[in-house]
Amino acid sequence: MKAFLILADGHVFEGRSIGAVKETISEIVFNTSMTGYLEILTDPSYAGEAVVMTYPLIGNYGVCCEDMEDELPWPDGFIVRELCREPSNFRSETALEQFLKAHDIPGIEGIDTRALTKILRTQGTMNGMITTNENFDLEEVLPKIKAFKAHDVVGRVTCKETGFVPADVPKDWDGPRLKVALMDFGAKKNIAGELSRRGCDVTIYPAYTSAEEILQSAPDGIMLSNGPGDPKDCGPIIAEVKKMFDSDIPMFGICLGHQLLALANGADTRKMKWGHRGANHPVKDLETGRVYISTQNHGYVVADRTVPDDVAEVSFRNANDATTEGLHYLGKDVFTVQFHPEACGGPQDTAFLFDRFINMMEVCKNAEEE
Numbered sequence: 001m002k003a004f005l006i007l008a009d010g011h012v013f014e015g016r017s018i019g020a021v022k023e024t025i026s027e028i029v030f031n032t033s034m035t036g037y038l039e040i041l042t043d044p045s046y047a048g049e050a051v052v053m054t055y056p057l058i059g060n061y062g063v064c065c066e067d068m069e070d071e072l073p074w075p076d077g078f079i080v081r082e083l084c085r086e087p088s089n090f091r092s093e094t095a096l097e098q099f100l101k102a103h104d105i106p107g108i109e110g111i112d113t114r115a116l117t118k119i120l121r122t123q124g125t126m127n128g129m130i131t132t133n134e135n136f137d138l139e140e141v142l143p144k145i146k147a148f149k150a151h152d153v154v155g156r157v158t159c160k161e162t163g164f165v166p167a168d169v170p171k172d173w174d175g176p177r178l179k180v181a182l183m184d185f186g187a188k189k190n191i192a193g194e195l196s197r198r199g200c201d202v203t204i205y206p207a208y209t210s211a212e213e214i215l216q217s218a219p220d221g222i223m224l225s226n227g228p229g230d231p232k233d234c235g236p237i238i239a240e241v242k243k244m245f246d247s248d249i250p251m252f253g254i255c256l257g258h259q260l261l262a263l264a265n266g267a268d269t270r271k272m273k274w275g276h277r278g279a280n281h282p283v284k285d286l287e288t289g290r291v292y293i294s295t296q297n298h299g300y301v302v303a304d305r306t307v308p309d310d311v312a313e314v315s316f317r318n319a320n321d322a323t324t325e326g327l328h329y330l331g332k333d334v335f336t337v338q339f340h341p342e343a344c345g346g347p348q349d350t351a352f353l354f355d356r357f358i359n360m361m362e363v364c365k366n367a368e369e370e
């Protein structure tokens with residue numbers, strides 16, 4: 001069946017429908033990862049967006065359910081050059097096409113994703129519509145496409161009830177056992193995974209949980225997760241995050257969590273032209289000068305020179321465009337990053353940041369006990 005991608009600037013791409021047959025309007029963003037399509041599809045931070053994969057062949061190792069970052073896929077659409085229908089991998093449980101259909105995600109294949117990405121790079125990400133309606137009227141649909149704005153996407157993806165992931169450590173574990181409160185703004189599964197493998201009992205809280213409730217549970221540390229949408233749309237959450245920050249409990253924030261904590265402390269965020277989405281974004285640790293390759297997925301960034309000097313300093317910068325990639329809060333056991341240390345694009349990457357968080361919590365806990 002024919003399908004069309006209509007961009008807000010009037011460009012129309014014709015391809016074939018994949019996944020669910022339904023019309024959808026969302027922001028069209030591109031991801032440059034060559035693999036990891038399942039992790040991308042199940043990352044809740046993509047809610048409200050349709051993802052264009054720039055790598056031309058997608059789906060060739062099928063759907064390995066173990067790799068899912070959430071129970072469900074979250075993008076509103078999926079756009080590829082060529083979808084592989086005969087995946088080959090011993091871990092694969094189904095083909096991507098079936099997965100998209102089963103979860104009601106519409107998509108389009110067979111379009112020139114390189115031309116599409118060039119448009120998004122020159123003009124910036126923009127809204128678009130995926131439709132199988134051949135008789136669409138451009139004049140009629142363009143205003144609707146332009147007007148689209150995703151609402152309360154964090155509310156859509158966050159857990160509805162408190163959850164618990166116990167420490168996943170051997171019986172003879174002699175490392176610390178710590179209690180972490182994970183704020184779920186759209187958390188990827190492996191955030192809790194990285195913590196639990198390091199001896200943490202992780203309680204996962206819905207995004208709108210009050211700071212009072214979190215503080216009452218007396219966690220050793222608070223983890224602020226990634227999540228979808230514009231961080232400035234999260235006013236009530238920002239207010240609670242500020243109260244958590246003022247409590248002096250160690251904190252670690254990733255992506256949306258990083259942005260929310262920056263906003264809570266007087267910094268500003270801005271929308272990027274086309275964002276960072278891929279598995280090979282170089283970030284420089286400003287303390288050591290070392291560059292790490294990171295996985296990223298964000299369309300907003302903490303605006304340069306808006307972070308009050310007496311509150312925090314920039315700890316990481318993107319080596320391509322020098323944007324802020326991490327903050328370290330002065331005189332506090334609190335740090336945040338814009339990239340994804342829980343995403344294992346390579347063997348270890350920046351997972352050491354979880355060790356840093358564990359050490360912080362341990363030192364703090366020991367100091368209290370003494």
Ligand SMILES: NC(=O)CC[C@H](N)C(=O)O
Pocket residue numbers: 045225226227228229230231254255256257297298299300301
């Ligand atoms: N992965 C994330 O947490 C993304 C944060 C935010 N929604 C952005 O696009 O910048």
